[in-house]
Amino acid sequence: MTEKELLKKIDTYKQDVIDLQTHMIACPAVSPSQGGKGEGAKAAYLMSVLKKMKFDEIKSINVKDPQAEGGFRPNIVATYYGKDRSKTLWVMAHMDVVPAGNLGDWKTDPFKAVIKGDKIYGRGSEDNHQGIVCGILAIKAFMDLGVRPPCNYSLLLNADEEIGSEFGILEILKKHPKTFGKQDVFIVPDGGVADGTMVEVAEKNVMWLEFTVHGKTTHGSTPKTGINAHHAGARLMLALVDGLHKKFNKKNALFAPESASTFAATKHEANVPNINTIPGVDVFCMDCRILPCYSNKEVYAEIVRIVKKIEKQCKVKVTIKVPHQEASKPTDKKEPMVKLMLEAVHRVYKNSPKVVGVGGGTVAAALRNAGYPAVVYSKLDETMHQPNEYTSIKNTLGDSKIFALIAYQFK
Numbered sequence: 001m002t003e004k005e006l007l008k009k010i011d012t013y014k015q016d017v018i019d020l021q022t023h024m025i026a027c028p029a030v031s032p033s034q035g036g037k038g039e040g041a042k043a044a045y046l047m048s049v050l051k052k053m054k055f056d057e058i059k060s061i062n063v064k065d066p067q068a069e070g071g072f073r074p075n076i077v078a079t080y081y082g083k084d085r086s087k088t089l090w091v092m093a094h095m096d097v098v099p100a101g102n103l104g105d106w107k108t109d110p111f112k113a114v115i116k117g118d119k120i121y122g123r124g125s126e127d128n129h130q131g132i133v134c135g136i137l138a139i140k141a142f143m144d145l146g147v148r149p150p151c152n153y154s155l156l157l158n159a160d161e162e163i164g165s166e167f168g169i170l171e172i173l174k175k176h177p178k179t180f181g182k183q184d185v186f187i188v189p190d191g192g193v194a195d196g197t198m199v200e201v202a203e204k205n206v207m208w209l210e211f212t213v214h215g216k217t218t219h220g221s222t223p224k225t226g227i228n229a230h231h232a233g234a235r236l237m238l239a240l241v242d243g244l245h246k247k248f249n250k251k252n253a254l255f256a257p258e259s260a261s262t263f264a265a266t267k268h269e270a271n272v273p274n275i276n277t278i279p280g281v282d283v284f285c286m287d288c289r290i291l292p293c294y295s296n297k298e299v300y301a302e303i304v305r306i307v308k309k310i311e312k313q314c315k316v317k318v319t320i321k322v323p324h325q326e327a328s329k330p331t332d333k334k335e336p337m338v339k340l341m342l343e344a345v346h347r348v349y350k351n352s353p354k355v356v357g358v359g360g361g362t363v364a365a366a367l368r369n370a371g372y373p374a375v376v377y378s379k380l381d382e383t384m385h386q387p388n389e390y391t392s393i394k395n396t397l398g399d400s401k402i403f404a405l406i407a408y409q410f411k
């Protein structure tokens, strides 16, 4: 079989894209913590699809979640053996979707697929059904042509990505690490840009912080009898934003659109309800996205230093909470997998793909931290999480071709 035959085969799968999307959109796999039932119905449908294909192994790793329908969250693993079974090319996508949001903002029923030209509308169509469909169709072409790829090809269809993957990939890495082999590599089709030029290999470290400034409440007419926590909080916020940007100021052109670390003041909690009271407590938050050349630990140490300075100057006490943090090792630009991706993207879309790093928060970080090369790639219009989310059939077939070309060459 030649690469050309493989690509030609995928061109005949337009109806498969529509069928898969139509069934998946009809299963609202919203997480229980967001008021949904979980991925059960969608997983059952996908299992029935995969079982009709020529996979050699199919299983579901069920993670207990009493809140979900059936009491668990399903994670599907399906493998088609390669000629060499010692390593595996994985395509990892997620079955869960975010809630529809305000129904009035949708022009169509979010949980009923509507096809208009090249577009299929529905919640989850782009995030992440497109990735699931591409993962299935890329290997279907091998199966239909009766050919084995050089190495194993596995699909990993996860639960719980939108909430933080506690019932998904994080649990698999922790409790079922033998699912993966040492030489395995991952494609994560869950992020990209409209012209299909973004090949993501790195993320910034994430650190979210909450600062509570304790002063002393008093009457607005006699500020000196209290300690204004809001005022001190404002000074602290400015000192942090300015100080952190100044100290951690390196740039890395790999990262777009922000090539430097970012330290942003975000949420601010309401304090006193009336204008004539000096607030005794002030709470604000920061979202820090840190280049991997710095550690979260050294940034935190600088934060503590600035906090101590402001405590002294303003006579307040500050407590710091870190509700979430995550460090991410980048995938080496020189990984053979990255080169395969760049070549395949160029071949299919005739564009000039670029290797980039992003601000963080994708599930590829967990894989990279576990030591696996992981490349995030999709061609998509970035309608995810929005009303009137859609996917493009053309992009789906194009990305399927890219993954098939990689499977054809991955040795």
Ligand SMILES: [Zn+2]
Pocket: 094, 127, 128, 161, 190
């Ligand atoms: Zn996603």
